Amino acid sequence: MGTARVFTRPTRHHVAVLARRMTLPIELGIVHQLFGQAREGACPEGEPLYEVVTCALRPGKVRTDGDFTVDVAHGPEALAQADTVIVMSSYDDYEQRDPRLAEPLAGAFARIRPGTRVASICTGAFVLAAAGLLDGRVATTHWRYTDRFARLFPRVTVDPDVLYTDGGDVLTSAGCASGIDLCLHMIRRDFGMAVANDVARRTVVPPHREGGQAQYIRHPLPEPSSPSTSAARGWALERLGEPLTLGQLAAREAMSVRNFTRRFHDEVGTTPMTWLTQQRIERARELLEESELPVEQVAEQVGLGTAANLRRHFHQTLGTSPSVYRTAFRGPGTEV
Incomplete structure (x- = not known):
């Protein structure tokens, strides 16, 4: 007998949020609010672009760090049906001493399909590292726990300064509020800057925060x-x-x-100059998505001079070229 479907809208991007004992409700709210606001055409009347469900290692009541519980209807079967899995933090992470992934988390992670995007908020990175998903990658977690994280997982390169890291199919974020930055980044990756900016405006948060967690x-x-x-x-x-x-x-x-x-x-x-380059790349992304300007003119307008210079910075920052980026977000036939 097959597993019953958890997600009900097959055309939407499916996000499974894994909540564990002593989870932080703010993180659950961040994911549901931001992905839930993403609409086709970047307008409130558009069709929702994501379907988000919360799951736990066992369905039922999950304790939070507040004076209430969260009643979770779905178990780990939701992980097997997701396009994106997001692991919430838990107070249990702070006391982790063993780098191996313990049961029943190991069994839950075994359900995740190859190619599924997996992300963590705050100390949820401890779970991703224990699962071996961060070996040989750059990752981050809350700045208070980066030293412990580095000692526990020496195969992971820890960046204690950034708000989030993007390894393609595996992403991590710093403290719980940086989950906002991570979710907006994933929305921007999936559906473009216009959708992400619309979500940020309607949620009344900045579409892109400057700097990293070192400032905090x-x-x-x-x-x-x-x-x-x-x-x-x-x-x-x-x-x-x-x-x-x-x-x-x-x-x-x-x-x-x-x-x-x-x-x-x-x-x-x-x-200052690294920040300035970041702002120029962000502006270039907007122009590539929203205008018909050739790449050479985009480079001039954002202060990067030449198309070759724009391509170099674009590849260093995003791992792709301006023309491929434009095609991905505007469809075939838009390269100019």
């Missing part, structure tokens, strides 16, 4: 009069097509280049 690690508080770099960032975003320099950015805040760079890194989590 506890640092000595700056003096109240310490200058910020926000004005320089706003100024740069209005002039992405111009050949901006580090000296120009520092001058906008009346700082030396050295002080500006240090302050920028404290606030954003990366260097």
Whole structure:
């Protein structure tokens, strides 16, 4: 006898959310809210693009870190039918001492079909690593637990600074709120920037946060009069097509280049010029999705100069070319 269908809409992208004992309700809400808001045509009246179900190792009540439980109707059979599996964090992860995947999680993960995209929020990365899915890859988790994670899983390269990592079929995110960034990123990958931006607007969150989680690690508080770099960032975003320099950015805040760079890194989590390149790539993605401009003109408008330079940065950042990206999100016959 076959397994009964958990998902009811065969044409939609199926997301199975794995909740475990002492799960964080905020993470469940993030996944259901963001994927649930994604609509065809990036409009509220469009057809939903995802179907999301919550599952547990056993159907029934699952304890949360609040004073209530979550009644989960589905068991691990949902994992076998999903296009994307997202593993929530659990307080059990913080105390993990054995790098092997314990039962019944091992049995649940054995149900996941080859080629299924698997992602984690916060310390859910411990589960992915224990399952061997992160061996030889770059991953992240909450900054408080990156050192423990690295000791427990030496085959995984830990990046403690980023909000999420994308290894193609395996993705990880940092603290629970970075699940927002991860979900928006996956929506952007699946259906394009217009859909992801529409979800962000209707959920009242930024479509893309700057920097990484390094900016949230506890640092000595700056003096109240310490200058910020926000004005320089706003100024740069209005002039992405111009050949901006580090000296120009520092001058906008009346700082030396050295002080500006240090302050920028404290606030954003990366260097000024790396951030500037990231913003140019994001703008290039918008133009490739929403305009008919040739790649050469896209490169000029975002300040990357030539099509060859745009292709190089695009491949380094996204692992693909501008023309392939445009075709993927706008359909065949759109390469220009």
